[in-house]
Amino acid sequence: MTRDRIVTRKELPEDRVETASAGASPLRPQRLTEYIGQPELVEKLKIGIAAACTRSEAMEHVLLHGPPGLGKTTLAYIIANELQTSAPRITSGPALTRPTDLVSLLTNVQPRDVVFIDEIHRMPTAVEEYLYSAMEDFVVDVVTGTGTHADSIRIKINPFTLIGATTRSGLLSGPMRARFGIVHHLNFYSEADLLTILKRSASLLAMAFEPGSLEMVARRSRGTPRVANRLLRRVRDFALIRGTGTLTAELAVGALDLEGIDDRGLDPLDRRFMMILARDYDGGPAGLDSLAANMGEESDVLEDVIEPFLLQSGFLRRTSKGRQLTAAGWAHLKLSPPAQTVENELFE
Numbered sequence: 001m002t003r004d005r006i007v008t009r010k011e012l013p014e015d016r017v018e019t020a021s022a023g024a025s026p027l028r029p030q031r032l033t034e035y036i037g038q039p040e041l042v043e044k045l046k047i048g049i050a051a052a053c054t055r056s057e058a059m060e061h062v063l064l065h066g067p068p069g070l071g072k073t074t075l076a077y078i079i080a081n082e083l084q085t086s087a088p089r090i091t092s093g094p095a096l097t098r099p100t101d102l103v104s105l106l107t108n109v110q111p112r113d114v115v116f117i118d119e120i121h122r123m124p125t126a127v128e129e130y131l132y133s134a135m136e137d138f139v140v141d142v143v144t145g146t147g148t149h150a151d152s153i154r155i156k157i158n159p160f161t162l163i164g165a166t167t168r169s170g171l172l173s174g175p176m177r178a179r180f181g182i183v184h185h186l187n188f189y190s191e192a193d194l195l196t197i198l199k200r201s202a203s204l205l206a207m208a209f210e211p212g213s214l215e216m217v218a219r220r221s222r223g224t225p226r227v228a229n230r231l232l233r234r235v236r237d238f239a240l241i242r243g244t245g246t247l248t249a250e251l252a253v254g255a256l257d258l259e260g261i262d263d264r265g266l267d268p269l270d271r272r273f274m275m276i277l278a279r280d281y282d283g284g285p286a287g288l289d290s291l292a293a294n295m296g297e298e299s300d301v302l303e304d305v306i307e308p309f310l311l312q313s314g315f316l317r318r319t320s321k322g323r324q325l326t327a328a329g330w331a332h333l334k335l336s337p338p339a340q341t342v343e344n345e346l347f348e
Contacts, residue, residue, distance in 0.1 A: 005305075006234070006259055007227055007267045027201050027229055028074050030081055036200070037193040037225075038071070041184045045075070048182060049082045058112045058159035059083060060181030061135055063120075065169035067308060069226030070186040072165040076116035079163065088114040088163070093123035099130045103140050103155070111158045120164035121171040128176055135162055135179045188223030188312065191215070197225050198232055202247075207236050209247040216252035222265040222309055234259060264313060264332065273306050274315060274333055277325050282338050284324030291323060 029035045032042055032049075045062075052059035059079070064072045076088045089105060096102050096117070109115060117123065123131075134140050134157060142153045164180065166172060177183070189197075195218040202209055217235060221228035238255035239247040260268045276294050277284050292299040307323070310316035315329035330337040 005267055005269060006230060007222055007261060007265065007309075027204055029078065029200075032078055032082060034200075035071070035074070035078060036197050037189050038184075038186055041075075041186070044182055044184065045079065045082075049079065052083065052112070052161075056112075059161040061162040061164070061179060062182045062184075063164045063166070063169075063172075063177065063180035064184060064186060065166045066186030067188070067224070068167060069224040070188070071225060072163075072186065073116065073118065076114060076163045076165075079161065080114040083112055083114065083161070085113050086110065088116045090116045090118070092118040093120050096123055096127045098124075099127050099142075102127050102130050102134075103142060106134050106140060106157045106160070107155060109158050109160045111160075113158070113160045114163060115160050116163045116165070118165045119167070120176075121166045121168050125173075128173065131162075132175060132179065189225060189228075190223075191218045194218040194221050194223070194225065194228045198228055201229050201232055205232075205236065207232075207247065208245060210249065212249040213247040213252045216249055216256065219263065220256055220261050220265040223312070227265075231256065231259075231261070265309070266313075266332070270306060270310060271333070273302065274310070274325060274329055277316075277323060278330065278333055278335055283330065285319050285322035286324075287322045 032046060035042060041064075048059050048062075062075075062079070064075060066072070073090070076090070080086065080088045089109060091105060096105075105115065130140055138157050138159050140155050140157060142155060162180075164176075169177070169185075195214055198214045198217055202214065213235075214232075217228060217231050221231055235247055235252045235255040238258070239245055239251045242254065243251045262271070266274075273291070273295065276291065277286055280286075280294060281290075288299045288302060292302050295302070307316060307318075310329070311318070313328075314326055315332055317324050317326055325333075325337070327337065
């Protein structure tokens with residue numbers, strides 16, 4: 001099932017177990033100096049944090065958007081640490097179902113605290129409107145009573161920094177987006193950055209490895225640190241049981257092959273999607289609903305879970321007529337595209 005995929009970018013219960021043993025250091029970096037990748041964002045945050053600390057004020061609000069698993073929650077913890085405040089108060093858009101939920105959260109923040117709202121684009125409009133005055137003026141207006149007995153009470157709250165995270169920034173309203181001082185899109189990580197992250201994690205896990213072994217993991221991590229650390233724990237177990245405990249390139253490949261993850265990071269569900277498109281639709285174009293029915297999945301699962309990495313890898317393209325395999329996609333399947341497909345690509 002899609003929710004059990006090891007290469008999913010969404011957080012799994014195993015991702016919350018971030019220590020090798022009691023008292024071990026967490027894999028999650030604690031400071032900006034430990035954070036790998038996203039150099040432009042890191043520089044923006046360094047300046048914003050330094051300015052806020054110099055003025056003893058709350059840092060301006062931050063909106064982070066991009067695919068899951070790229071470090072948005074980690075950055076919330078880092079910002080709180082750098083501002084020398086308590087741990088961030090974490091919630092999500094769907095959890096804030098009523099304005100009172102938001103009011104309860106904000107009236108308990110301490111000066112310069114960090115509030116992190118994941119999936120902020122899914123916050124109800126009625127709740128979002130309460131957040132406007134809280135972000136701008138650090139007040140919330142609570143309406144009591146109904147009809148002619150209705151009254152508004154203005155409650156002052158402590159200055160805070162809101163960090164909003166979303167995978168779909170296009171669904172955010174204009175007024176909400178305009179209230180963030182720092183807006184940044186998180187990019188997928190290069191293999192070099194993932195390798196640096198894996199070396200750090202292996203050190204924290206007291207894991208022995210040979211040169212070239214972690215490169216195998218980085219190559220198949222789909223540009224995502226969360227996936228990289230998850231795969232690292234799998235190959236560590238494999239090396240312990242099938243080897244001497246030291247990870248070699250051969251053991252890394254064996255562990256990842258056992259999980260069905262190929263040399264480009266595709267898993268069986270990715271390859272099944274591509275194979276159905278190649279076998280049943282001659283490579284496309286094919287409609288998303290038709291593909292979903294053929295695979296026995298919901299269309300939004302294909303669009304949100306499977307397609308993004310195939311598009312990123314250049315194996316799939318979206319056209320006005322539907323989804324279509326690219327020449328690279330055919331080559332990865334080790335199949336020859338129909339002659340008509342080749343002609344179409346030559347003239348595009």
